[in-house]
Amino acid sequence: MGTKWKDNIDVADMLERVADLLEEQDSMPFRVNAYRKAATSIATWPTAVAEVLASEGEAGLRKLPGVGRSIAAAVAEFVRTGQLGMLDRLESEATPERLLASVPGIGPELARRIHEELGVQTLEELEQAAHDGRLEKVEGFGPRRGQQVRELLETRLGQSRRRAARLHAxxxxxxxxxxxxxxxxxxxxxxxxxxxxxxxxxxxxxxxxxxxxxxxxxxxxxxxxxxxxxxxxxxxxxxxxxxxxxxxxxxxxxxxxxxxxxxxxxxxxxxxxxxxxxxxxxxxxxxxxxxxxxxxxxxx
Incomplete structure (x- = not known):
């Protein structure tokens, strides 16, 4: 089977995106960290992973630091097809409305309005909108509710940052x-x-x-x-x-x-x-x- 010849930075970015989505879904920290470590390893590897795959197969990929069996399979799929089924699934599960509605006090209808009126798609963008005053202009929000959202997001996103800090202690x-x-x-x-x-x-x-x-x-x-x-x-x-x-x-x-x-x-x-x-x-x-x-x- 031919390859799409993705360079190492493309592959590393794909792995970083998987890690980001897993972290958003509160996946186990060791799993998130495994994808981040593999991304760093591949980004700095002197030989293109596409060449490694072509000459040595997935067994060759597993020789790279931090690349185990499942990540090697993901890299191989991405290099050969230009896509990764796991990434597509994670992104489909992380629809903006569903993600926004996961914040206490924001139901499905309010999440839809926030997404459609402000173009907000992530919790990070929601945090920005809460800080710069745009969120309070959406029907159903006022200064008090905006403050509550800021506090909730500071706690939730702060937990993700603290998990990352522990992983990189x-x-x-x-x-x-x-x-x-x-x-x-x-x-x-x-x-x-x-x-x-x-x-x-x-x-x-x-x-x-x-x-x-x-x-x-x-x-x-x-x-x-x-x-x-x-x-x-x-x-x-x-x-x-x-x-x-x-x-x-x-x-x-x-x-x-x-x-x-x-x-x-x-x-x-x-x-x-x-x-x-x-x-x-x-x-x-x-x-x-x-x-x-x-x-x-x-x-x-």
Whole structure:
């Protein structure tokens, strides 16, 4: 059977989409994490997975880090046909009206009006509409109900973020990338983003227009797979730091984690890029006197 010759980024994006939908449906965290790890592995693999499949079959795909039997089968189906039945099923189950109606206080009729009048399709878009006042203009909503929806979504989406944070919990110090390596990737990401040299994606949260504005950088350095994106949290938008706070996801062998790099304000690290949680190391890295540094606190 021939292939559609999808490149590795196409395949990684497909796996990330599956992970997103599984997470929305409160699937087991280990299953969501498996798809995300496979996506990172494939995106940074030096050989096209289509070539691996053509020469070695699914057994060859299973040799890739983080790619087990079921994910190898999904990748093979996607490469050969350009589609994935599992993804189609997950997307059909996640119709906008059904998803919106899952929020307490929003029934099927109100969900239909929100979708049709505001074009809202995801919980992230609903959260944006609740924050910018558009939701309150829909018949059946007012300031009080809008506030209730904001609080409910903060709890629900916050739980998803906390699950993700646990999956990427920072490992022991010895299992993290070197500080200089993280700052190097941070510098490259911000520089290439400013140059418009990176592929961009359309984040689901705080992006009502669906614009593909968020640059993504994937690197494999010193054995670490690193993925860099600007922070897209509510706090980052409120403080105007979506082009300053950079979230780095990393994994190597069985270790994985994440960190946020920000610009320090005040103190000995003023104006310098700092990895949150590793300020003491940053003081030594930059060779400055040790005293408490004032660093912005990115949201979860």
């Amino acid at each position: 920072t490992p022991a110090r010895g299992a993290q990338p070197e500080l200089g390596l993280l700052l190097q990737v941070d510098e490259e990401y911000r520089r290439r983003s400013a140059e418009g040299a990176l592929r961009t994606i359309a984040p689901r949260r705080f992006n009502p227009s669906g614009e593909a504005w968020l640059p993504v950088l994937r690197r494999k350095v010193e054995g670490w797979n690193i993925r860099a994106l600007f922070s897209n949290t509510a706090l980052a938008h409120q403080q105007g730091t979506t082009k300053d706070w950079v979230v780095l996801y990393f994994d190597k062998d069985e270790e994985e984690g994440q960190c946020t790099v920000v610009t320090a304000h005040g103190g000995p690290l003023d104006g310098k890029r700092v990895v949150r949680g590793r300020e003491v190391e940053c003081l030594a890295f930059y060779g400055v006197e040790s005293e408490e540094a004032e660093v912005p606190q990115p949201g979860a």
